Amino acid sequence: MELKALHIPRVLRGFDAGADQVFDLRLQDGRIASIRPSAEAARGLLLSAPVEAHAHIDKNYTVEETGGAQGDLFSAIRRMEVHRASWNGATLQPRMERALQEAWRFGTRALRTHLDWGRPEAPASLAVLEALRDAWRGRIELQFVALTPLDVYADEDAGARIAREVQRAQGVLGAFVYRNADLAPKLRRVFALAVQHGLRLDFHVDEGLDVEARGLRQIAELTLEHGLQGRVVCGHACSLSVQPDDEALETLALCARAGLHLIALPSTNLYLQGAWDRTPVQRGLTRLHEARAAGLGLSLATDNVQDAFYPYGGYDLLDTFALGVQAAHLAPALDWIDTVTMGPAQALGLDWDGRLHEGAPADLLWLQARHEYELIGPRGRARRVIRAGRLLEEMHP
Secondary structure: OEEEEEEOOHHHEOOOOOOOOEEEEEEEOOEEEEEEEOOOOOOEEEEEOOEEEEEOOOOOOOHHHHOOOOOOHHHHHHHHHHHHOOOOHHHHHHHHHHHHHHHHHOOOOEEEEEEEOOOOOOOHHHHHHHHHHHHOOOOOEEEEEEEEEHHHHOOHHHHHHHHHHHHHOOOEEEEEEOOOOOHHHHHHHHHHHHHHHOOOEEEEEOOOOOOOOOHHHHHHHHHHHHOOOOOEEEEEOHHHHOOOHHHHHHHHHHHHHOOOEEEEOHHHHHHHOOOOOOOOOOOOOOOHHHHHHHOOEEEEOOEOOOOOOOOOOOOOHHHHHHHHHHHHOOOOHHHHHHHHOHHHHHHHOOOOOOOEOOOOEOOEEEEOOOOHHHOOOOOOOOEEEEEOOEEEEEEOO
16 A cells, blocks of 8 residues: 655654655555655645543443533542442443444544442453453554542452452553542552552542642652552643642652653543633643653543543544643644654553554554644544555544
């Protein structure tokens, strides 16, 4: 298969391009066989297939039953607790399958979902996920995180049971961390379980606008203490946005030393954080520019789709990227396209980091946009999805 006159963003080039920006590619046997400078003007934009680093496919498509929480995180949590009583394999499978179908059609090659896991025994969603992981093998690499209240780990037997089951199912250990009492010893217990069972960690941390919420800092300290650099992911970190600059920058420097990966969730955090009785000023988006300057790995991710936490949205990562560009002033936009490609590939520990070079997998997005100024609009985001060197259906957002 031949691809002609496509612009490849600088951050995705895993080859020496010199001054060239537009390239012709040949795909063969599911890989990029050659990349050569093109003599033509750009006809489109080429990206590696995006990676979803933080989703909740057990919760999605439930908003018609739960209603939207409109800015109240803990109201959303309570609404989902009530709804979760009706969850079983028969109710979960269609919603989880629907999420994967949508992500696949928009070009996603890997997806990590958090699964609500509030008790020592595995939730019904785990069996559904394991079946879907097998069914989707070769199309979407599906990972899961046990999203467990931090207090559950305080029970030694409960924490051990969860860690053993996560290890068996080849998952990631996680927790919800926000203004918990006795935070340090509870977090230390989670880290000890991760070390004992050889597990990666993925936290929901400081998901609010409380200036005193400093879970992110404690996670960085414990990562260094336990030697887990490069194996810990933190999502949200909203409180970082309202803390004094010197404190926030000191925390980010510590996070960089700990090799943490930071995930921003623009749609859910813009919806949940800030006032609802007037135009919001504080918005809750974490400090992306400062985190990049400090050397942290960064991703943008979808988080919630049509549930109590965020009642809108879907699984087009370019839509999430567009919102992040506008809300966080990510410019030049293509300099940040790694936050939905290479960054999340790193966070998930994937075999391929998403850089485009000869020999790389031919899992690609061919966008109609010719340059970054066309990227955000619907015409520019019209795409052809290429998987293993084969063209799938053309998609329009």
